[in-house]
Amino acid sequence: MNRLSSFNVVSLTLGFVFLYVPMLILVIYSFNASKLVTVWAGFSTRWYGELLSNEAFLDAAWVTLRVAVISSTIATVLGTMAAYVLVRGGRFMGRTLFSGMIYAPLVMPEVITGLSLLLLFIGLGLDRGVLTIVLAHTTFSMCFVSVVVSSRLVSFDRSLEEAALDLGASPWDAFRLVTLPIIAPAVISGWLLAFTLSLDDLVIASFTSGPSATTLPMKIWSSVRLGVSPEINALSTILIGLVTVGVIAASLASKQAALRAKRDEQAAARAA
Amino acid sequence: MRRAILIAVPYAWLLALFLIPFAVVFKISLSDIALAIPPYTPTAKDGIWNMLSQLDFENFVFLTxxxxxxxxxxxxxxxxxxxxxxxxxxxxxxxxxxxxxxxxxxxxxxxxxxxxxxxxxxxxxxxxxxxxxxxxxxxxxxxxxxxxxxxxxxxxxxxxxxxxxxxxxxxxxxxxxxxxxxxxxxxxxxxxxxxxxxxxxxxxxxxxxxxxxxxxxxxxxxxxxxxxxxxxxxxxxxxxxxxxxxxxxxxxxxxxxxxxxxxxxxxxxxxxxxxxxxxxxxxxxxxxxxx
Structure with a gap:
């Protein structure tokens, strides 16, 4: 099985070229001195300077960051609860509807989610702003969290929980002291996923925000509609850089955690 | 009891912010456009019976x-x-x-x-x-x-x-x-x-x-x-x-x-x-x- 044919190598190479070259071009041309984005006129960090002195972008970034932190935190709590209910909850009334409401938002077109939430908020007379964006983002990202966490819950050994219960732990203690540490990596990646989804969202935020709150994607959208702009290239480079560092750091950390767990297991096996 | 809360909280959240909004969209798709803000006439204002008699599929007909x-x-x-x-x-x-x-x-x-x-x-x-x-x-x-x-x-x-x-x-x-x-x-x-x-x-x-x-x-x-x-x-x-x-x-x-x-x-x-x-x-x- 572990031989790559030349066809495999070619399809992987072409696939990764396709995935990475567009972003690479964006990064390279963010250092272009010329305002014409397709003509190279020497290295410059001019657009980064202009970006960082642009108040509107900084304000939007701050709104986006606040929305993302709050919504992903609530979504992680709700999504973990939902995952626990789906995997461990057994049968209860309306279970099918519940699981439907968890899976449907994963694929629901954003225009529908956005429109329906906006009409709800108007019906309720809620002022549109940071609060309404947070509510909207929490709703769809809790479903992603729930899917990530439930895949971890499905694969872990239930007898550990039962042992804790047999030894006299309350269900809450069993969850807090046994289940939570085991599913923690999934909960953390669920939070990160919710956080990025919120940072990224344009359509739902456009529907649910009011004049008082503009998010970064909305700001980016209004300038890229007019064509390619070097300031946006600089902003993209910063975002791509942050994500790359974050993903690499997270994967190194999880690798170390896996190694440590393996060592502990071996030590325990030797001791026994 | 705990189990009930565990089920109820995410359930209620999704009902309120995922399912009910669709009902709202459905309701508004059956109402007339008006120049007021919000730009639709609330179909439910005169009670259920009036709502039923007022339902119109004009917007859907318009789409076809x-x-x-x-x-x-x-x-x-x-x-x-x-x-x-x-x-x-x-x-x-x-x-x-x-x-x-x-x-x-x-x-x-x-x-x-x-x-x-x-x-x-x-x-x-x-x-x-x-x-x-x-x-x-x-x-x-x-x-x-x-x-x-x-x-x-x-x-x-x-x-x-x-x-x-x-x-x-x-x-x-x-x-x-x-x-x-x-x-x-x-x-x-x-x-x-x-x-x-x-x-x-x-x-x-x-x-x-x-x-x-x-x-x-x-x-x-x-x-x-x-x-x-x-x-x-x-x-x-x-x-x-x-x-x-x-x-x-x-x-x-x-x-x-x-x-x-x-x-x-x-x-x-x-x-x-x-x-x-x-x-x-x-x-x-x-x-x-x-x-």
């Missing part, structure tokens, strides 16, 4: 009369379908090669597939504007190597939309297929080959059927959101690119015709119900198989 909407639904289905097939054609060989790669490479390959997914969707679509435009990098490159004599028009056509969808949704196709192929028992393929199947025949008769769930999940994950896609057709498509997500967005924000926008959404939802239910069944089955 104006062929803009029909064309938009048909062309969205077409674009979503073609892009899903293209994404499968690009994604399957990649997922297959990843599953066959040496064990120690796989985490890195997987990370390389996931990394773009964490990067802003909007920025990844935007990256193609500079590549596909008339004086963009692709045309410069093709002119330079001498394949073409005059720049190609790709930006603002459906081709650009296909490229955009394949590019942004590729990880969604690769990951479930890779997960299915990774679980696949290699000895089954060896057995098929020992029994006289050629490698290609073994691939068609063993590998493809056994990765079926991954293919189905991947196709739904691309097809359903692509059908209502707004950013890609607005940024890469042209005035001739009709997609229902774009029509809905414009109906809502430019024409401010909320009832018609709601009717457009209701029909899109009806089209999507079957694929969404199938997708949910497929996912549920995989969760249960995993137990």
């Amino acid at each position: 009369e104006d062929d803009l909407y029909w064309k938009a639904y048909i062309s969205s289905l077409q674009i979503a379908l073609i892009s899903t097939v293209l994404t499968l054609l690009v994604g399957y060989p990649m997922a297959y090669a990843m599953a066959r790669a040496p064990e120690q490479w796989r985490p890195t390959l997987l990370m390389l597939v996931i990394l773009p997914f964490w990067t802003s969707f909007l920025i990844r679509v935007y990256a193609w504007v500079g590549i596909l435009s008339g004086e963009g990098f692709l045309n410069q490159f093709l002119l330079w190597i001498g394949i073409i004599d005059a720049p190609l028009t790709i930006l603002n056509t459906n081709t650009a939309v296909y490229i955009g969808i394949v590019y942004t949704y590729l990880p969604f196709m690769i990951l479930p297929i890779y997960a299915a192929l990774d679980r696949l028992d290699g000895s089954l393929i060896e057995a098929a080959e020992d029994l006289g199947c050629s490698r290609i025949k073994a691939f068609w008769l063993v590998t493809i059927p056994l990765s079926r769930n991954g293919i189905i999940a991947g196709c739904f994950l691309v097809f359903i959101p692509a059908l209502g896609e707004f950013v890609i057709p607005s940024l890469l498509g042209g005035s001739g690119t009709l997609m229902i997500g774009k029509v809905l967005f414009e109906e809502f924000f430019s024409n401010r015709d909320w009832p018609v926008a709601s009717a457009v959404a209701v029909i899109l939802l009806l089209i999507l119900i079957i694929p969404i239910v199938l997708f949910q069944r497929n996912e549920q089955k995989q969760v249960e198989d995993g137990k």
Whole structure:
């Protein structure tokens, strides 16, 4: 099985070229001195300077960051609860509807989610702003969290929980002291996923925000509609850089955690 | 008691912010446009009976009369379908090669597939504007190597939309297929080959059927959101690119015709119900198989 044919190598190479070259071009041309984005006129960090002195972008970034932190935190709590209910909850009334409401938002077109939430908020007379964006983002990202966490819950050994219960732990203690540490990596990646989804969202935020709150994607959208702009290239480079560092750091950390767990297991096996 | 709270909190949240909003959309799709803000006449104001007698399907009739909407639904289905097939054609060989790669490479390959997914969707679509435009990098490159004599028009056509969808949704196709192929028992393929199947025949008769769930999940994950896609057709498509997500967005924000926008959404939802239910069944089955 572990031989790559030349066809495999070619399809992987072409696939990764396709995935990475567009972003690479964006990064390279963010250092272009010329305002014409397709003509190279020497290295410059001019657009980064202009970006960082642009108040509107900084304000939007701050709104986006606040929305993302709050919504992903609530979504992680709700999504973990939902995952626990789906995997461990057994049968209860309306279970099918519940699981439907968890899976449907994963694929629901954003225009529908956005429109329906906006009409709800108007019906309720809620002022549109940071609060309404947070509510909207929490709703769809809790479903992603729930899917990530439930895949971890499905694969872990239930007898550990039962042992804790047999030894006299309350269900809450069993969850807090046994289940939570085991599913923690999934909960953390669920939070990160919710956080990025919120940072990224344009359509739902456009529907649910009011004049008082503009998010970064909305700001980016209004300038890229007019064509390619070097300031946006600089902003993209910063975002791509942050994500790359974050993903690499997270994967190194999880690798170390896996190694440590393996060592502990071996030590325990030797001791026994 | 605790169990009841555990179930009730996420349940109530989803009912209030996912299901009830659809009811609101449905209600508004059946009301008249008025110039007040919010721009619709509240259908429920005079009690249930009046509401029932006032129900009108005018907005839906309007949708059937104006062929803009029909064309938009048909062309969205077409674009979503073609892009899903293209994404499968690009994604399957990649997922297959990843599953066959040496064990120690796989985490890195997987990370390389996931990394773009964490990067802003909007920025990844935007990256193609500079590549596909008339004086963009692709045309410069093709002119330079001498394949073409005059720049190609790709930006603002459906081709650009296909490229955009394949590019942004590729990880969604690769990951479930890779997960299915990774679980696949290699000895089954060896057995098929020992029994006289050629490698290609073994691939068609063993590998493809056994990765079926991954293919189905991947196709739904691309097809359903692509059908209502707004950013890609607005940024890469042209005035001739009709997609229902774009029509809905414009109906809502430019024409401010909320009832018609709601009717457009209701029909899109009806089209999507079957694929969404199938997708949910497929996912549920995989969760249960995993137990």
